[in-house]
Amino acid sequence: MNPVMNTLDVVVADIGASIAFFRHLGLDFQVDPGYAEHAGCDLPNGLHLMLDEEKFTAMARPGWTRTAGSPPIFLAFQFDTPADVDAKYAELVDAGYTGSREPWDAFWGHRYATMLDPDGNGIDLYCPLPTAS
Known part of the structure; x- marks a missing residue:
């Protein structure tokens, strides 16, 4: 099985x-x-x-406690366009949430930004960058 x-x-x-x-x-x-x-x-x-x-x-889970340190997880959300990534990042910051990394063009070919959820988990916002012809 x-x-x-x-x-x-x-x-x-x-x-x-x-x-x-x-x-x-x-x-x-x-x-x-x-x-x-x-x-x-x-x-x-x-x-x-x-x-x-x-x-x-x-x-x-008896005996469980939250550990200190870096975020335990990252979740990633894909968007259609770089402008969508920028807009969602701005919306979340304007709503009072913490941005960890402002939108940027990553060397691996994505528009990328990272937010922190209320527990400090990383929430990545990304989309593939248009390819140059």
Whole structure:
């Protein structure tokens, strides 16, 4: 039997703040009616993204604590144009979220920017740069 990786689970400090942030990126999280500390969002291609508050994670995994240091994860969102990357970055900064790296043209051929979600996770915004003919 081969297992199928179909879910990502992100631990967050405040589920409401995280849902509000990801709403700016077009994700529609549904809070679990049985556990207000847990929410999920179906993504394309059968992938499911979950958010679990720290206290929910600690209850489910006795002895768990959040470690200090760099962001534990990065999620990447692809856009259609470089202008879309710039606009979303500006929208998020204007909404009070923290930009980690302003939009720039990366040497690997993408327009790239990085935001931080309310828990300090890296959220990359990118699109392929048009190729010169």
